[in-house]
Amino acid sequence: MYKRVRKAVIPAAGLGTRFLPATKALAKEMLPIVDIPTLDYQVNEAVRAGVEEIILIISKAKEDIKKHFSREEEYENYLLSKGKVEEANIIKEIATRAKITYVYQNEMLGLGHAILCTKEAVGNEPFIVILGDDLIINEGGDNVSTQMVKVYNETGASVIGCQEVLPENVSKYGIMALKSELKDRKALLSDMVEKPALEVAPSRLACLGRYLLTPGIFDELENTKPGKGGEIQLTDAIKTLAQKEDVYVYDFIGRRYDVGDKYGFVEATIDFALKRDDMRDKVLNHIKELLNK
Numbered sequence: 001m002y003k004r005v006r007k008a009v010i011p012a013a014g015l016g017t018r019f020l021p022a023t024k025a026l027a028k029e030m031l032p033i034v035d036i037p038t039l040d041y042q043v044n045e046a047v048r049a050g051v052e053e054i055i056l057i058i059s060k061a062k063e064d065i066k067k068h069f070s071r072e073e074e075y076e077n078y079l080l081s082k083g084k085v086e087e088a089n090i091i092k093e094i095a096t097r098a099k100i101t102y103v104y105q106n107e108m109l110g111l112g113h114a115i116l117c118t119k120e121a122v123g124n125e126p127f128i129v130i131l132g133d134d135l136i137i138n139e140g141g142d143n144v145s146t147q148m149v150k151v152y153n154e155t156g157a158s159v160i161g162c163q164e165v166l167p168e169n170v171s172k173y174g175i176m177a178l179k180s181e182l183k184d185r186k187a188l189l190s191d192m193v194e195k196p197a198l199e200v201a202p203s204r205l206a207c208l209g210r211y212l213l214t215p216g217i218f219d220e221l222e223n224t225k226p227g228k229g230g231e232i233q234l235t236d237a238i239k240t241l242a243q244k245e246d247v248y249v250y251d252f253i254g255r256r257y258d259v260g261d262k263y264g265f266v267e268a269t270i271d272f273a274l275k276r277d278d279m280r281d282k283v284l285n286h287i288k289e290l291l292n293k
């Protein structure tokens with residue numbers, strides 16, 4: 001039996017400049033897809049995968065995230081006094097479904113640096129990293145974090161979640177080189193390159209914002225020099241980790257939305273609205289009207 005995966009890390013310190021002006025005073029992780037902040041989808045994913053503690057990486061400018069996860073009993077009681085039981089439960093659940101802890105990243109030195117800031121909070125155990133820009137849905141099946149925990153439980157090794165991307169998108173992601181072909185959706189990682197040009201990319205398998213890491217990653221991060229874009233890259237630390245211990249690449253099942261991108265955000269909003277019984281017919285009618293114009 002390997003150590004159980006009990007913790008997830010969600011980096012949320014970034015400024016979200018792609019969503020200005022909305023993100024001038026509001027954390028980008030609080031922007032909702034219909035009525036649920038993207039961060040809540042990520043927390044729910046982790047909780048469903050068996051995680052008990054969520055470590056949120058924030059900065060001084062992102063204190064509104066703390067307010068979102070704090071228990072507001074006065075507000076709950078007010079809602080209850082108005083007969084709004086469902087609403088009262090919703091805000092209670094946000095604050096109670098997992099233990100939420102905060103780690104501050106005060107300098108924006110890259111994703112690798114952000115993860116290194118959680119070294120003490122994570123300790124000597126495996127953990128999941130969930131990137132907020134990647135919203136991944138696997139309707140009717142295990143969510144992506146659950147799938148990755150299953151691979152970890154079989155192997156005891158780090159697991160990097162990936163999917164094949166279009167050639168024109170290769171240079172946006174960490175790209176994997178494999179030791180062998182994928183079998184049962186997984187293979188051992190031999191190399192990983194951060195945002196390579198298509199001509200030099202080892203494959204089209206891209207890391208899409210889910211990592212299950214053994215604590216050995218922290219030693220690698222401590223020795224990782226600034227890489228692509230002058231930032232300390234998690235990709236570079238994973239590459240050196242893979243030279244010391246097994247790291248699996250796992251081709252996860254699920255539809256991934258890039259909600260860090262404006263178009264991806266709109267796409268997710270439409271798809272999620274269409275999945276909801278209270279909205280589906282209205283949204284479909286609206287789209288039909290638009291098509292008939």
Ligand code: G1P
Pocket residue numbers: 111131133134172173174175194195206207208209233234235
């Ligand atoms: C980060 C990682 C990259 C990964 C991507 C997934 O890049 O550095 O390796 O493929 O997330 O979304 P970012 O999109 O933050 O620039």
